[in-house]
Amino acid sequence: MPTTYEDLPDLLSRMTGAEKHGPAATSTLDALWVLYERVLRIAPGRSEDPARDRFLLSKGHGPMAYYAVLAAKGFLPVEWLDGFGGYHSPLGHHPDRLLIPGVEIGSGSLGHGLPLAVGTALGLRAQGLHDPAVWTLIGDAEFDEGSNHEALAYAGAVGLERLHAIVIDNTSATHGWQGGIASRFEAAGWSAVTVDGHDHAALYQAYTLAHPGRPHAVIAQVEPKN
Amino acid sequence: MDTMRERFATVATDLLDRDPRTALVLADIGAAKLTEAAAAHPERVLNVGIREQLLIGVTAGLALTGMRPIAHTFASFLIERPFEQVKLDLGHQGVGAVLVSALGSYDWPAGGRTHMAPGDVALLDTLPDWTVHVPGHPDEAETLLRHAVADGDRNVYVRLSEHQNSAARPIEPGRFLTLRRGEAGTVVAVGPMLDAVLAATEGLDVTVLYATSVRPFDAAALRAAGSIDVVLVEPYLAGTSTGEVNRALAEVPHRVLGLGVPREEHRHYGSMEEHLRAYGLDAAGLRQQIVSFLLPRG
Numbered sequence: 001m002p003t004t005y006e007d008l009p010d011l012l013s014r015m016t017g018a019e020k021h022g023p024a025a026t027s028t029l030d031a032l033w034v035l036y037e038r039v040l041r042i043a044p045g046r047s048e049d050p051a052r053d054r055f056l057l058s059k060g061h062g063p064m065a066y067y068a069v070l071a072a073k074g075f076l077p078v079e080w081l082d083g084f085g086g087y088h089s090p091l092g093h094h095p096d097r098l099l100i101p102g103v104e105i106g107s108g109s110l111g112h113g114l115p116l117a118v119g120t121a122l123g124l125r126a127q128g129l130h131d132p133a134v135w136t137l138i139g140d141a142e143f144d145e146g147s148n149h150e151a152l153a154y155a156g157a158v159g160l161e162r163l164h165a166i167v168i169d170n171t172s173a174t175h176g177w178q179g180g181i182a183s184r185f186e187a188a189g190w191s192a193v194t195v196d197g198h199d200h201a202a203l204y205q206a207y208t209l210a211h212p213g214r215p216h217a218v219i220a221q222v223e224p225k226n
Numbered sequence: 227m228d229t230m231r232e233r234f235a236t237v238a239t240d241l242l243d244r245d246p247r248t249a250l251v252l253a254d255i256g257a258a259k260l261t262e263a264a265a266a267h268p269e270r271v272l273n274v275g276i277r278e279q280l281l282i283g284v285t286a287g288l289a290l291t292g293m294r295p296i297a298h299t300f301a302s303f304l305i306e307r308p309f310e311q312v313k314l315d316l317g318h319q320g321v322g323a324v325l326v327s328a329l330g331s332y333d334w335p336a337g338g339r340t341h342m343a344p345g346d347v348a349l350l351d352t353l354p355d356w357t358v359h360v361p362g363h364p365d366e367a368e369t370l371l372r373h374a375v376a377d378g379d380r381n382v383y384v385r386l387s388e389h390q391n392s393a394a395r396p397i398e399p400g401r402f403l404t405l406r407r408g409e410a411g412t413v414v415a416v417g418p419m420l421d422a423v424l425a426a427t428e429g430l431d432v433t434v435l436y437a438t439s440v441r442p443f444d445a446a447a448l449r450a451a452g453s454i455d456v457v458l459v460e461p462y463l464a465g466t467s468t469g470e471v472n473r474a475l476a477e478v479p480h481r482v483l484g485l486g487v488p489r490e491e492h493r494h495y496g497s498m499e500e501h502l503r504a505y506g507l508d509a510a511g512l513r514q515q516i517v518s519f520l521l522p523r524g
Contacts, residue, residue, distance in 0.1 A: 115280045126270050
């Protein structure tokens, strides 16, 4: 079974049929890999464990990197990648949680993951599960959606410490984010750090930064989409 | 007598005390009535502020962790404003919650169109597997709310209103109640429409069924009534349940008249009574429409 970062291009090519991959997929590859390899406390067969960490992929567009990482980590059979997008394949162009083991939410419509992650963090806390971390990954253009700003403001105000957001910033938002995305999170009471989205050491450091009493955002900058 | 909304606060407080799986999510509206519950259960009574997309997203997130969340605000902001969240965060994720609305179609006409949601049940009809309860009295609201929260992990909508009948009926969740039997046709009165329907059909040879659960629709009760002419009287968009009647009677030639709140916007403020009269949903308006449909030569 492939388990290293070097195996990911082969896994991606099983879905795309080429060595070139859509920017929407490759922009998230390093951020996802470091998260699954070194941070998330989850494992195949533990998808019902209440004490597991949660990862909610909000940016459901271009999920090939996500599927490749899930396959590399043994959550889904590598053979599934070949049918990507087909009628009988569980792997669509946007993921469906009811079809894929280890996938916490179905996503694709923008702006749903962060609010769901807030609710998940609240639900774990209400059940006395203070250890599991909740992560969600959004895109900088997805950040346009007002629902994200509703979630951002609330999570910061109530100091939802177990909540984490990764923002993949490939400067694809039409009007951009003046002052930078991190400043929006910081203004709402979050801890926020901006890093090179392809630098594994920097990503790991950002993911594991202490943020007592506050939710934490990691803005992962990658090459511009266009 | 208390209102359905007041009863909701009482019942929700009791459920939070008894069942650690329950949580209540609010978007400021209704929060003032639930301060004691919030003080007793700060981690299970969550007021997200005036953020209705987040209201539903948080509710669904709680459900993803195995809880049984209840979300409450006005119908306009609970169903219509965050409709994609209702569709995706609950239905598509395969999790369930109890959504409890207030105000409904015409409860506060002085508030105008912004606070009217006569299309809520029709909108939920575009989604699979929703249970919809429309109580006509605070006691019925209590029965249906308790049933909704205990109803597995289903998605349930409980539509509370200021409009209510003078007396509670011995309802059973999911079942229509037969209140009168007659030969000329069947009138289905939904929730708060019952008093006006009973007054409108006084002395007429018609069957009156009382529906406080409309999804799933009690097709068996309608068929058992034996009529092929049916009048629906609903406190939301006229015709919302005509498809259900057509399905129930698909095997026989039949006629159905759907009465309810018109699509046209009535640009008037005023009172609930004035609006019900304007829509033809008061006893006199209903009698005229029921007679001309079921008893044209009567």
